[in-house]
Amino acid sequence: MKYHLKKNIEIALISAIKQGKIPNVNIPKIRVERTKNKVYGDFASNIAMTLAKTTSINPFKIASIIVKAIPKTDVIDKIDIAGQGFINFTLSSDSKLQVVKCILATKDNFGKSYVGKGKCIQVEFVSANPTGPLHVGHGRSAVYGSIISNLLETIGFKVHREYYVNDSGRQVNILAISVWLRYLDVCGENIIFPSSAYRGKYVIDIAKILHANYGDEFFYSTLEIFTDISFEQPDDSNGDVYIDDLIEKAKQLLGQSEYRKIFDLCLNTILLDISDDLSDFGSYYDEWFSELSLIESGAVNKAIKKLKCANVLYQKDGAWWFKSTDFGDEKDRVVVRDNGQTTYFASDIAYHLNKFQRGFDEVINIWGSDHHGYIPRIKASLAVMNQDESRLKVLLVQFAVLYRGGDKVVMSTRSGEFVTLRELREEIGKDAARFFYVMHSAEQHMDFDLELTKLKNKDNPVYYVQYAHARICRVFRRLADSDLIWNRTIGETNLGKLVESHERDLLTMLARYPEILEFAALKHMPHILAHFLTDLSGAFHTYYNAHNFIINDTKLSQARLTLVVAVRQVIANGLTIMGISTLESM
RNA sequence: GCGUCUGUAGCUUAGUUGGAUAGAGCAUCAGUUUCCGAAACUGAAGGUCACGGGUUCAAUUCCUGUCAGGCGCGCCA
Structure with a gap:
C-alpha cells in the first residue's frame, strides 16, 4: 500500500514537472507513513514540505499541485492537504476490508514476508559461562535473542541460533575444583572451602552426582592436597593465586585424564541444565559452539598467527599483546599470557573469524551491556584479518533490576543469594516472564516488579x-x-x-x-x-x-x-x- | 578521571532514517453487568519531554555543554 501511494506521488511529481508547474529539481526520497491520528486519514506524506526549500514554493501550493496530478484509483477514497502541507490519504472502505480475507486465507502465514530474501543471519545470545545455573539477568537476553531470531525468520531470513560455550579457561576450572572439593566432603574429608570458589548449592549437587558415578575414584586426603599450597588469606587478597594453585595441584594429583572426567561431568551437567532451562523458557538453539573445540582444533593458534603476520602483535612482560589501540580501543590487549596460555579474547578472535568463515551474511551478537567495552577490540581483530566488520552487529541488552513489591531484590553470586531463571519461571510462569522482559526496549534500563507479573488483570x-x-x-x-x-x-x-x-x-x-x-x-x-x-x-x-x-x-x-x-x-x-x-x- | 548507555505524568514506560494536539498502563477520582466471561469497558485529572545553547520551514528525536544515574576500564570470562 505504501509502495502504491509512493508510486502515485512520483507519477504526479513527474507530470507536474513536465508541465512546468514545479521547477525541475532533484526529487527527494518520497516518504509515506501511517498517520498517528486517524483524523488525518490512513497515510500521509511530507513530500511538499521537503520540496519547499529547493523549489522555493510554499509547501501548501506544492501539495495542491501534486494532489491534482495524482491518478485516480479505487484504492484511495480521498486526498487532503492539511497542516503545513501534509498530503493525507484516506483509503477506500473496500480496500481496507481486504486484509480480513487475506488473514483468513493465509492463517498462520499472515505477516510473513520475504524481505530477508533468504539471507543467512547468525544470532548468538545468552552464552553465559557454564559455571552455574542461569539467573534472571540472563533471562532478558534469552527472550530478546529468541524473539529477534523469530522475527527475522518471519520476514524471510534464514536464522542460525547459537550459544557460545565458554568451556575453556579459568572459570570452568574453578567450577571443576569447587565440585571436586565438595566431592571430597562427600567422601568424608573435612575441607575448608575457599571463598573464591563457587559456593552455590548446585556445586554440592554435582559433587554428589560425581560420587554416585565414580565412587571414591578421585579421592585424595587433605594432607596430600594442601601440602605445598600457601594458606588462603582471611581477607581473600590472594584468592586468585590460591585457587589457581589448587587447580594445578588437582591436575597433578589426578592426572590429565582423571581431571578431565571431573571437568566433563561438571560441564555436561551444567550445560544440560542450561539448555533444559532455556527450552522450557521458550528459547531454542540450533547450535552449541564450544570454545574448547577452537583451541583443540588449532583455530586459536591459527588466528594468532594471522595477527602476527599482520604485524599487530608485540611481546611485553613475557606476554603477547594485540595493538588494538591502533583501531580505536582504549588499551592494548593480551592474547597470549606469559604462561603460554591463550586468553578468552584470543578464543573470541578465532570464534568470530570462524563465524565469518561459515559464510553468514550477517552476524548478530546479543551481549549484556557490561560487555560494551569489548566491541572495539573484536571489530579491530576482524579488520586486521581482512574481514568486513560491518557484517557484525552487536546488540546490547541493559540489565533488569528485580523488585518485589517496592523492594529491590539484591543479588550476589558469591553469597549464593541470587534468583535463578528457573525460580523466576516457577514463580511467575514462562509467558509472563517473556512478556515482561520484552515489553521494553532493550537499551532501556528496566525495573521488573515480580508482584506485578503475578497479577491476573490488565496491570499484567x-x-x-x-x-x-x-x-x-x-x-x-x-x-x-x-x-x-x-x-x-x-x-x-x-x-x-x-x-x-x-x-x-x-x-x-x-x-x-x-x-x-x-x-x-x-x-x-x-x-x-x-x-x-x-x-x-x-x-x-x-x-x-x-x-x-x-x-x-x-x-x-x-x-x-x-x-x-x-x-x-x-x-x-x-x-x-x-x-x-x-x-x-x- | 576516561569511555559508553540512559534521563518523557506520582510510578512503569511508548514515541527510530526530524513532522500535525508527546501516546499507553498503574495509582487517583467519577461511572458501566437483567446483555457473547467485569481477567473487560467509558470518562476526568495529571507533562517547562533533566537543564542551557545550536542546526532548520519543523527538534522528545540531530549536534554541543552542564547535571544525575547504570555499566565498563584484569595476563577473569
Whole structure:
C-alpha cells in the first residue's frame, strides 16, 4: 500500500514537472507513513514540505499541485492537504476490508514476508559461562535473542541460533575444583572451602552426582592436597593465586585424564541444565559452539598467527599483546599470557573469524551491556584479518533490576543469594516472564516488579493479550451452544457492513501487522510487537464491550464474527513469534 | 578521571532514517453487568519531554555543554 501511494506521488511529481508547474529539481526520497491520528486519514506524506526549500514554493501550493496530478484509483477514497502541507490519504472502505480475507486465507502465514530474501543471519545470545545455573539477568537476553531470531525468520531470513560455550579457561576450572572439593566432603574429608570458589548449592549437587558415578575414584586426603599450597588469606587478597594453585595441584594429583572426567561431568551437567532451562523458557538453539573445540582444533593458534603476520602483535612482560589501540580501543590487549596460555579474547578472535568463515551474511551478537567495552577490540581483530566488520552487529541488552513489591531484590553470586531463571519461571510462569522482559526496549534500563507479573488483570499485559484471544474463543463456544455456526463465506461477502468506528480501527490495526513485523525485525526491536499486540487486544476489548457479535441480523453477525476470527489469528501469530502461549480459555 | 548507555505524568514506560494536539498502563477520582466471561469497558485529572545553547520551514528525536544515574576500564570470562 505504501509502495502504491509512493508510486502515485512520483507519477504526479513527474507530470507536474513536465508541465512546468514545479521547477525541475532533484526529487527527494518520497516518504509515506501511517498517520498517528486517524483524523488525518490512513497515510500521509511530507513530500511538499521537503520540496519547499529547493523549489522555493510554499509547501501548501506544492501539495495542491501534486494532489491534482495524482491518478485516480479505487484504492484511495480521498486526498487532503492539511497542516503545513501534509498530503493525507484516506483509503477506500473496500480496500481496507481486504486484509480480513487475506488473514483468513493465509492463517498462520499472515505477516510473513520475504524481505530477508533468504539471507543467512547468525544470532548468538545468552552464552553465559557454564559455571552455574542461569539467573534472571540472563533471562532478558534469552527472550530478546529468541524473539529477534523469530522475527527475522518471519520476514524471510534464514536464522542460525547459537550459544557460545565458554568451556575453556579459568572459570570452568574453578567450577571443576569447587565440585571436586565438595566431592571430597562427600567422601568424608573435612575441607575448608575457599571463598573464591563457587559456593552455590548446585556445586554440592554435582559433587554428589560425581560420587554416585565414580565412587571414591578421585579421592585424595587433605594432607596430600594442601601440602605445598600457601594458606588462603582471611581477607581473600590472594584468592586468585590460591585457587589457581589448587587447580594445578588437582591436575597433578589426578592426572590429565582423571581431571578431565571431573571437568566433563561438571560441564555436561551444567550445560544440560542450561539448555533444559532455556527450552522450557521458550528459547531454542540450533547450535552449541564450544570454545574448547577452537583451541583443540588449532583455530586459536591459527588466528594468532594471522595477527602476527599482520604485524599487530608485540611481546611485553613475557606476554603477547594485540595493538588494538591502533583501531580505536582504549588499551592494548593480551592474547597470549606469559604462561603460554591463550586468553578468552584470543578464543573470541578465532570464534568470530570462524563465524565469518561459515559464510553468514550477517552476524548478530546479543551481549549484556557490561560487555560494551569489548566491541572495539573484536571489530579491530576482524579488520586486521581482512574481514568486513560491518557484517557484525552487536546488540546490547541493559540489565533488569528485580523488585518485589517496592523492594529491590539484591543479588550476589558469591553469597549464593541470587534468583535463578528457573525460580523466576516457577514463580511467575514462562509467558509472563517473556512478556515482561520484552515489553521494553532493550537499551532501556528496566525495573521488573515480580508482584506485578503475578497479577491476573490488565496491570499484567500478558493476561490482557491472552485474554483477548481466549475471549474470542469463548464467543465461538457460545455460538456453538446456541446451535449456530460461523459461515466464512457469508461473513466475507458482508464485510461491507462493518462501519462502526471500532471496526474501522481494528481493520487498520490488522493491516499494520505485517509492517510492524518488518520494522521490529529490521530494527531489532521486539518490544514493538509486544506493544502492538497490547494495542490490538485493547481495541478488541473495547469493541467487545461496545457491540455484540451474536445477533439476529445474520449478515452483520457473520461479518463481525469474521472480523473477530481475523483478530484472533493475528494475536495468535504474534504471540507465537514471542514464544508465548495462546490460550483458548483461562 | 576516561569511555559508553540512559534521563518523557506520582510510578512503569511508548514515541527510530526530524513532522500535525508527546501516546499507553498503574495509582487517583467519577461511572458501566437483567446483555457473547467485569481477567473487560467509558470518562476526568495529571507533562517547562533533566537543564542551557545550536542546526532548520519543523527538534522528545540531530549536534554541543552542564547535571544525575547504570555499566565498563584484569595476563577473569
